[in-house]
Amino acid sequence: MSQSTEKIWKTLQQVPTGKVVTYGQLADLAGLPGRARLAARALRVAPKEMALPWYRVIGAGGKISIPKDNPGFARQMELLRSEEVVVNNGRLKLSEYQWQPDLADLMWRLEF
Numbered sequence: 152m153s154q155s156t157e158k159i160w161k162t163l164q165q166v167p168t169g170k171v172v173t174y175g176q177l178a179d180l181a182g183l184p185g186r187a188r189l190a191a192r193a194l195r196v197a198p199k200e201m202a203l204p205w206y207r208v209i210g211a212g213g214k215i216s217i218p219k220d221n222p223g224f225a226r227q228m229e230l231l232r233s234e235e236v237v238v239n240n241g242r243l244k245l246s247e248y249q250w251q252p253d254l255a256d257l258m259w260r261l262e263f
Contacts, residue, residue: 153182160191162261165258166207169234171243173211180252180261186212206230215241 157256162181166172172180175187183189206227209253217224219241228238238247252261 155181155186155189156193156196158182159190160197160201160203163194163203163205163208165206165252165256165261166250169236169248171207171209171231171245171248172250173245174208174216175211177208177250178250191216204230209243213243 156241159179162177163172166177173187174190175185178184178186178190178234181190190208194203194208197203197205214244215224215238217227224241230240231238231243236243
């Protein structure tokens with residue numbers, strides 16, 4: 152795997168329970184600004200045994216990006232709801248659930 156992909160994975164593992172990030176935010180936090188599509192690709196190629204919290208990544212508009220007719224859509228809603236994230240028809244309030252890392256997270260937990 153590429154170093155960029157591994158940065159995405161490591162960053163996603165830092166997203167706390169009950170919080171979400173957008174694909175673009177995930178890339179930014181991984182030190183890869185403007186690489187939202189790379190973040191999406193990194194999630195697609197992640198080995199299942201990594202058990203990444205993929206469901207904590209949503210589209211920039213606060214919507215689940217998986218098509219509604221795909222079983223993954225219902226699975227993502229179920230997993231988010233299990234973390235007490237309110238999801239209605241595939242949408243959630245970014246103002247309430249988007250992870251905003253504090254200075255300590257940025258300096259010590261996230262790798263750039």
